[in-house]
Amino acid sequence: MLISVKVAREEEIRRLSNKLLTIVANKDGQMYRENVAKFGIPDEYVRESFSLTSLLAALTAGGRFYIVSREDDIIGFGQIMPRSKKLVELDRIIIFPGNTKRGIGTKLLHHIAREQKTAGIRKIIVRTGTEETNARLFYEKNGFKKTKEVDVDAPWGRKISLVQYELEL
Numbered sequence: 001m002l003i004s005v006k007v008a009r010e011e012e013i014r015r016l017s018n019k020l021l022t023i024v025a026n027k028d029g030q031m032y033r034e035n036v037a038k039f040g041i042p043d044e045y046v047r048e049s050f051s052l053t054s055l056l057a058a059l060t061a062g063g064r065f066y067i068v069s070r071e072d073d074i075i076g077f078g079q080i081m082p083r084s085k086k087l088v089e090l091d092r093i094i095i096f097p098g099n100t101k102r103g104i105g106t107k108l109l110h111h112i113a114r115e116q117k118t119a120g121i122r123k124i125i126v127r128t129g130t131e132e133t134n135a136r137l138f139y140e141k142n143g144f145k146k147t148k149e150v151d152v153d154a155p156w157g158r159k160i161s162l163v164q165y166e167l168e169l
């Protein structure tokens with residue numbers, strides 16, 4: 001399977017936003033059920049966070065979007081945000097339904113880690129829901145170490161428990 005990873009510019013971010021909005025609009029779909037409905041995240045919040053305006057705002061704030069494509073089709077992405085001189089946060093990593101569990105997320109993660117290390121970054125942190133078992137296993141298999149658990153007030157007015165993981169580069 002021929003896949004490629006590249007850092008997105010505005011045009012690809014527009015395509016990514018369209019793709020994400022289409023995927024989460026499908027309420028019978030895996031992503032809506034497992035990543036939205038399960039956590040009681042309101043539809044408006046999801047639409048807003050995947051909107052072109054929000055993704056472009058992240059880009060302006062120094063974020064980087066790594067897009068995975070198969071031929072011309074976007075099949076996933078990872079978003080990192082700078083947190084300090086030698087630290088970045090993996091804000092999101094999503095491999096789209098139908099493409100998961102084939103090693104693509106791992107490939108993407110390795111690509112990001114390699115590039116960030118070359119850029120002088122020493123640590124990647126990531127936070128995920130305590131109950132997001134698949135994501136937690138994925139990070140643990142890829143060498144991330146659990147460093148803390150935090151309860152936060154989600155922007156949609158619910159308390160959620162998060163686990164923080166760190167990967168030394």
Ligand SMILES: CC(C)(COP(=O)(O)OP(=O)(O)OC[C@H]1O[C@@H](n2cnc3c(N)ncnc32)[C@H](O)[C@@H]1OP(=O)(O)O)[C@@H](O)C(=O)NCCC(=O)NCCS
Pocket residue numbers: 035091092093094095096099100101102103104105106107128132134135137138141
């Ligand atoms: C988590 C995610 C990014 C992993 O990407 P991926 O391409 O599926 O992962 P890989 O194939 O490289 O690695 C697979 C490992 O991840 C874990 N995993 C990922 N998806 C899983 C699933 N549906 N069921 C069970 N384990 C899963 C397992 O540990 C698996 O290892 P195994 O195949 O030996 O059992 C992807 O499944 C995804 O996008 N999930 C939905 C969004 C999400 O939860 N993102 C993370 C929080 S932002």
